[in-house]
Amino acid sequence: MRTLGYLIGRNTKLFFKDKGTLFTAMVAPLILLLLFITFLGKVYEDSFHSSVPSNIDVPESIIDGFVGGWLFSSLLAVCCVTVAFSANMIMVQDKVTGARDDITIAPVKRSVIGLSYYVSTALITGIICYITTAVGFIYLSQVGWYLSTQDALLVIVDVFIMVLFGTAFSSLVCFFLTSQGGIAAVSTIISAAYGFVCGAYMPIAQFSESIQNFITCLPGTYGTVLLHKHLMGGSLMEMEEEYFPKEVVDVIKDGFDNNLYFMDNKVEIWQMYLVLVGTIVILVGLYVIFNILKKRG
Numbered sequence: 001m002r003t004l005g006y007l008i009g010r011n012t013k014l015f016f017k018d019k020g021t022l023f024t025a026m027v028a029p030l031i032l033l034l035l036f037i038t039f040l041g042k043v044y045e046d047s048f049h050s051s052v053p054s055n056i057d058v059p060e061s062i063i064d065g066f067v068g069g070w071l072f073s074s075l076l077a078v079c080c081v082t083v084a085f086s087a088n089m090i091m092v093q094d095k096v097t098g099a100r101d102d103i104t105i106a107p108v109k110r111s112v113i114g115l116s117y118y119v120s121t122a123l124i125t126g127i128i129c130y131i132t133t134a135v136g137f138i139y140l141s142q143v144g145w146y147l148s149t150q151d152a153l154l155v156i157v158d159v160f161i162m163v164l165f166g167t168a169f170s171s172l173v174c175f176f177l178t179s180q181g182g183i184a185a186v187s188t189i190i191s192a193a194y195g196f197v198c199g200a201y202m203p204i205a206q207f208s209e210s211i212q213n214f215i216t217c218l219p220g221t222y223g224t225v226l227l228h229k230h231l232m233g234g235s236l237m238e239m240e241e242e243y244f245p246k247e248v249v250d251v252i253k254d255g256f257d258n259n260l261y262f263m264d265n266k267v268e269i270w271q272m273y274l275v276l277v278g279t280i281v282i283l284v285g286l287y288v289i290f291n292i293l294k295k296r297g
Contacts, residue, residue, distance in 0.1 A: 003112060007103070026131070037071060044070055044071070058243050062239060066144075066236070068139060074195070074227075076132065082187065091175075092178070109292075114290075121167045125163045133156070151230045162227070216260065229269070
């Protein structure tokens with residue numbers, strides 16, 4: 001355990017010493033949140049208005065809280081994965097410099113080395129994502145706060161699980177990369193595509209049925225929907241209690257991915273958590289096995 005702790009500390013310190021990578025990883029989520037608010041906020045407001053009867057007047061604070069919850073949850077869903085790829089730069093860098101071989105020479109199990117990269121990446125990703133979460137909470141408190149204490153705590157839990165998932169996914173991919181150019185290219189592709197395939201940039205309901213079926217087969221989608229549910233649930237509850245009949249709210253939930261359907265069957269919250277946790281266990285297990293089987297050099 002002492003060796004594992006040392007390696008985790010070493011990897012974490014190396015990341016935070018690289019000011020360029022640290023600055024990029026810290027600022028990118030905040031820039032993305034600003035871009036979401038600036039360019040997508042109005043789009044989703046218009047989409048919301050088109051989903052409800054025109055004769056019902058809803059306070060702007062509820063609409064802003066609803067749209068803000070969508071944008072914020074989408075941002076968190078993406079950042080928990082993309083930031084993990086930036087944090088995993090240390091693992092790839094050690095391969096490039098030969099530091100990984102030097103560590104392997106020491107009497108340290110390869111599984112311990114692999115776990116040290118995983119834990120340090122999860123720690124770095126978690127720090128950055130929770131800072132982003134705090135900023136998002138501040139934003140929601142300004143535009144329209146409808147989160148209960150339970151919802152806020154569940155968001156924190158969701159981010160924790162998504163960080164573990166993003167770290168497991170990125171660690172498994174980065175295990176096979178041997179150059180900084182490789183991880184830069186992969187990070188660019190993931191950053192561009194992941195938001196679409198996990199339902200963060202566009203509601204899943206807006207895709208064709210075949211694409212919807214494909215997206216619901218991807219575990220990251222369930223994390224996105226959980227964040228949608230917990231960050232938008234309060235405003236939806238307020239709408240149902242004060243302004244809309246349940247049928248209208250159900251239409252809004254379906255249109256904005258608060259309800260998720262797999263092959264026309266509604267997926268329950270516990271099933272979403274089960275898919276995510278199961279995927280994390282499988283990915284981490286494969287990652288550790290690959291580290292054990294890896295030959296020196």
